[in-house]
Amino acid sequence: MYITITPQKLGGTYSQSSADFVGYLEKENQGLEQEDMEYFFNQYSDEISAKDVIKEIDENTAKLKKIEPKFYSITVSPSKYELNRLQNSSEELKRYTRELMKDYVSSFNREINGRPIGIDDIKYYAKIEHQRTYKGTDFQIKENQPYASKILQLKTDIRKIENGTMTGNKDEKEKEIAKLEREAPHQQDGKRIVQGMAKSGNQSHIHIIVSRKDASNTVSLSPGSKYKASETEMHGKTVKRGFDRDSFFEKAEKTFDKNFGYHRNFAETYQARKDFIKNPKIYFAALMKLPTNEKALAFKMMGKAGVPMMPSIPVTQGQLAMKIFKGLRRGVEVAIKSSSIGI
Structure with missing residues (x-):
């Protein structure tokens, strides 16, 4: 996740x-028949129009300054392993979203009129999408880049040969291009993966727009708060503040697992990935203690996500060379940002 x-x-x-963000989320509906479109939804309603979403979000910004966010975007991208557990991606992800947003509100250290905030205190709209394209940050694009650069240069040379500004054998250069296309390390359906190419397989994911202000348009709720839980004085009163992202991310996995009977592998857990970044020694020590089958699956998941693997993982902490782990850590950070292995 x-x-x-x-x-x-x-x-x-x-x-x-x-408006611009909602318009961007409408891109998959272009050219589709009405019955095939994915509509916005919230906690209680389906088939909400883009026009209504824009109106509701834009009018719920009382007393917010230009330098403050008016709304936040939450993107939820289940892994292919999680998606394989679903029978109906759209309907089940919609159900999951409604449970996830309960986890979202429960992660705030805030009160409204002396009570913890609840699901009816927030204003959000969500949409399911089923397509993804490769971006420049994806490890497949980065590792294919040297081949892409050579191919571009060869194509430039061919154009120069054709217009007479360069001498050379056009056929030989075209053969070299074909060879580079085949040798590029990352392929999809027999073609070199390039930026903008649609990703194959089930790519279903969730986009959520949530207003910065509560549903009454009076209380500011920021998931970007630097505080997890604290108190401050405001207008002569003690006010709770903060949002616990760690708690939200952990609840998100547990909610998915509970709702869909999913057995989460060690490598998929938020806590494990957090340990990897902060203390790789602890991470790999725990990894090596896993049962053989679960350990094999963990390495498979990491490999699929583009995490660089060592030929053999040392067992004892004394063998864990930090310069190797610095490289591994950088690899994981890139993989987490460009794939669906991390929260």
């Missing part, structure tokens, strides 16, 4: 309207 929470920005400033 890979979950991100981001304030929406246009360049260096926060978006003053949700």
